[in-house]
Amino acid sequence: MRWFNLKLKILAGILAALLLLTGCRSPGDKQADKSAQPSAAVTDTYGATPGGGILPPGDGMTPGGETSQADASSPGGQTPQSEASQSEASPSGGAATAGSEAPASDGGLPTGDTAAPSAGEPDSPEAPASGGNDASTPGSDGMASKEETDAALEDILEQLGELDQLYSELDDIQDSDLEE
Amino acid sequence: MMMKKKMIAGILAVILVFSFSITALAAKGPGGSGGQGGGATASAGPGGPSDQGAQLNARARIMSCLSVMTQNRAMVLNYKTQNMQIASQLRIVLQELKENGTALTEDQLATLTELKTQLKALHDQLAATRGEIEALMVTYREYKQAGDLENAAAVLDQVIEIQQLRMTLETQINALTQQILDFLRGL
Numbered sequence: 001m002r003w004f005n006l007k008l009k010i011l012a013g014i015l016a017a018l019l020l021l022t023g024c025r026s027p028g029d030k031q032a033d034k035s036a037q038p039s040a041a042v043t044d045t046y047g048a049t050p051g052g053g054i055l056p057p058g059d060g061m062t063p064g065g066e067t068s069q070a071d072a073s074s075p076g077g078q079t080p081q082s083e084a085s086q087s088e089a090s091p092s093g094g095a096a097t098a099g100s101e102a103p104a105s106d107g108g109l110p111t112g113d114t115a116a117p118s119a120g121e122p123d124s125p126e127a128p129a130s131g132g133n134d135a136s137t138p139g140s141d142g143m144a145s146k147e148e149t150d151a152a153l154e155d156i157l158e159q160l161g162e163l164d165q166l167y168s169e170l171d172d173i174q175d176s177d178l179e180e
Numbered sequence: 181m182m183m184k185k186k187m188i189a190g191i192l193a194v195i196l197v198f199s200f201s202i203t204a205l206a207a208k209g210p211g212g213s214g215g216q217g218g219g220a221t222a223s224a225g226p227g228g229p230s231d232q233g234a235q236l237n238a239r240a241r242i243m244s245c246l247s248v249m250t251q252n253r254a255m256v257l258n259y260k261t262q263n264m265q266i267a268s269q270l271r272i273v274l275q276e277l278k279e280n281g282t283a284l285t286e287d288q289l290a291t292l293t294e295l296k297t298q299l300k301a302l303h304d305q306l307a308a309t310r311g312e313i314e315a316l317m318v319t320y321r322e323y324k325q326a327g328d329l330e331n332a333a334a335v336l337d338q339v340i341e342i343q344q345l346r347m348t349l350e351t352q353i354n355a356l357t358q359q360i361l362d363f364l365r366g367l
Contacts, residue, residue, distance in 0.1 A: 142285050143283055143284075143285055143286065144285065145283065146281060146283050149289065152284065152289055152296070153292075155293075156274055159299050160271060163299075163303055163353065164264075166303060166306060166310070170309070171312075172253050173249050173250075173339065174317070178249070
């Protein structure tokens with residue numbers, strides 16, 4: 001009789017332990033269920049692929065647009081500084097060429113003529129000639145000099161060349177990677 | 181008294197069997213539902229059917245990614261072709277302006293300089309992605325050879341992100357190049 005009671009108690013103990021174990025496992029099952037949901041979604045996507053052959057392109061496009069806009073703002077702020085230094089450098093070049101044009105129009109009096117604009121006395125009839133050259137110098141009537149314009153156009157051409165080269169260097173997936 | 185104890189023992193035995201069956205069902209349930217929950221049970225028992233489910237899911241992800249990547253590659257090529265067309269038109273216009281000795285106003289020059297600055301910024305961003313896809317594909321091949329399909333699929337996700345970034349940048353580059361072309365044509 002006592003032996004039977006002991007057996008009964010052992011059985012009850014095992015049962016309690018089992019119930020406890022079952023209780024411990026249930027949160028794990030819940031976690032497993034959570035992680036099962038995304039993977040099920042993937043299976044759905046895949047399920048659509050062999051049939052349709054094409055995945056929704058919208059999925060691929062939208063997030064990219066957002067990221068790149070954010071990216072575009074940050075480097076954009078830096079580059080104008082370097083650009084500004086370029087544009088500052090070019091007017092001085094323009095001034096040098098304007099000075100070199102003046103002797104050509106005046107013929108035999110290069111030294112006297114270059115002094116004339118600053119003095120402004122005897123060579124005043126010749127001043128309009130150099131004044132004509134001044135019209136092409138920056139800032140006189142809101143026009144940029146030809147040199148500045150050419151430099152800007154040349155910059156664009158250079159940038160196009162760099163873009164061409166970049167496109168040729170950009171890597172992408174190979175056909176062998178697509179074989180599955 | 182003896183009868184009562186026997187009954188209690190019987191009830192306990194039934195409860196015991198019942199708890200066993202519940203435990204067994206809980207372990208089997210998610211994995212047995214057509215493989216959709218394979219990823220969940222993979223953590224419970226490696227090497228079992230749940231592990232196979234995880235492998236199947238990862239393979240499905242890889243197939244899906246490869247499909248998207250193929251489409252993206254075609255779109256990137258398309259943007260590139262568009263850019264080449266716009267750029268060739270722009271080169272002609274630039275050449276004409278240079279030959280004609282056209283001088284811009286200060287405002288026009290400032291606008292052109294600003295547009296060029298923006299183009300350079302986009303160029304630099306695009307250049308920053310150079311070589312990234314190739315490096316990622318090397319990693320992908322390594323994972324795939326090692327049979328680690330889940331990590332292989334994760335690498336492909338990164339490749340797609342880079343492709344999408346490139347597509348966005350190339351779209352912006354094309355729009356900006358077209359804007360410069362329109363601006364110079366309007367001079």
